[in-house]
Amino acid sequence: MSGKMVKETVTSTDVARHAGVSQSAVSRVFTPGASVSTTMRERVMKSAEALGYRPNALARSLISGRSRIIGVVVAYLDNQFYPVALEKLSNALQAQGYHILVFMASQTRGNLDHVLQEILDYQVDGLVMASVAMSSDLAAQCDAAGVPVVLFNRSQDDQRLSAVTSDNLRGGRDVARFLVAGGHRRIAYIAGWEGASTNRDREAGFLKGLEEAGIPLFDRAVGDYDFEHAKQATRQLFDRPAGDRPDAVFVANDHMAIAVLDVLRHVLGIRVPEDVSVVGYDDVPEAAWSSYDLTTVRQPTNRMVDATVRILMDRIEEGQVMPQRIAIGGPLMLRGSARRPDGQEDAEVWP
Amino acid sequence: MSGKMVKETVTSTDVARHAGVSQSAVSRVFTPGASVSTTMRERVMKSAEALGYRPNALARSLISGRSRIIGVVVAYLDNQFYPVALEKLSNALQAQGYHILVFMASQTRGNLDHVLQEILDYQVDGLVMASVAMSSDLAAQCDAAGVPVVLFNRSQDDQRLSAVTSDNLRGGRDVARFLVAGGHRRIAYIAGWEGASTNRDREAGFLKGLEEAGIPLFDRAVGDYDFEHAKQATRQLFDRPAGDRPDAVFVANDHMAIAVLDVLRHVLGIRVPEDVSVVGYDDVPEAAWSSYDLTTVRQPTNRMVDATVRILMDRIEEGQVMPQRIAIGGPLMLRGSARRPDGQEDAEVWP
């Protein structure tokens, strides 16, 4: 055993010969919605099973022009938001008969376009960019090739691209109102990567909320959506005399907020929420772990995934071509990392 | 704009016409290692760029019989070990010019075989099963089709399948020796899913280590590699008078160990490591977070990924057909969740 091995490939022609019918008859039996008699179907299926035949998806795609493959580009798998979203996306797409070809953009900083091209070479029927920007060149190329693109949890000005996000503006504003209502007056912000639309919108909404309340931003640092950078940012804001410290901080995502909590409690010895309230964004699974118990804005991942799949399917199967921009609101989940406004002691969400 | 859309597909024939050469010449220019003159290459490339031509990977695969796609089946993306491994695997495979077609097995309990078939229909050049078992039927089928299969972080008796794991037996034994050396005598185990080879081996090694030290297993519960089940298992072992509780517990993976730590500290009010030592397995990123600071056996993910890719490439590109079983040892990372043996106060790893 384990010696030389012959790659036995059973084709529709083999099945046809075995069953004594034409090759196209075999094809029809395996094509949903084609017209075949019950007799023919049974006869062909019997031979197919006997020979262990399965249609070659590549050959099928070559002629039909549809691969039933969706390319997915994803960047930060260390932020749990993405694995969770990826899992849901994959399941939703599988339910529609599609599979996903994944490309990790994490390592490959420069030549993202280069490898994205490779994905397009596989004639993907659609493309989901999770938190990754796309060059105008490539967007144009996808558009020309008729490949719909959906930006997931990221938006971009390019008119050709659809985008699905949570309502970052509203989320940021909700956090501001919540903190103000909780009596905080020295409120700081730890930004994510400043090139990201998510950061821009969360910050804009947050500042707007503060402004409406007549409270200035107390301080600000940048964490770049990175765990280590977030730790540094925390030191920058809190490693000073108690009187000079913020009494609340909004962190642009949970991944960073967890780093913030760890530094506050275990490095600087600052109590949360007694000395400072911390609020995050995403509601990743870890946010609910009792060691963190993080108050955070929930991203409506299921609905975001549903919207993404719908846009893709509308475009692929219905020919709908208008790019769409969808922002779905999510609740602020009240947990133990932030002091609450009076009367909200037992509430689960805000407002 | 955004009106009717024509899918413009530029073929090698178009390029050939534009450049005034034969279609096969174009093909050669895009085939690494084919013999083409510099003149021809430049001429063709110029036309190709002018028309925006890219070879159709599907057509190429159809004739060459090689898709440069590796199918990956993965189950539990909520256990951070898998996203991290997936990211590394994807990067390593990309470096070899391969892409990954992902299938999530999480939701789909029953019909895994069914959808795995669909992946095979895409003529994948190889298959990686991350912590997922494979039916003998399917294994035989992959073998017949010449598709190499590598089980990642899971092993199975089937002789046709290669498997890459950490050295679970040794890891379990190391934990036992470490806990015994630390002076613990009432040592418990929280099992993962009992059908998993990882659990079987970790437990076997652990029991062997205890036996060698002449110490019986104090108690045992099952957590099924699941967060909520692990919480229940913790209550089962610890929700009793202090004198009846274990003084140490080995948890079959970090994902569960984190749940264990949360319940011990925040629900039952038991101190770690003063009242009980906790040791996990995997060394996921969260294990190093200061709120957990979990002592755990590190899975040598990089080396496991490298081995996986090497097995695949040997088989695909070199025709090597012997299935391989590889178990790579990893160190026990000493952190704050377990009391240490005397003299090991500052050690980073055990022994």
Next chain:
DNA sequence: ATGAAAGCGCTAACAA
């Protein structure tokens, strides 16, 4: 080194 011609395995008109 280049071109002509023959398919890879399949779907999709078109007849019958």
Next chain:
DNA sequence: TTGTTAGCGCTTTCAT
């Protein structure tokens, strides 16, 4: 309903 006939876009002999 079924069989016949063209290709899908490409690689790969085989001549030249």
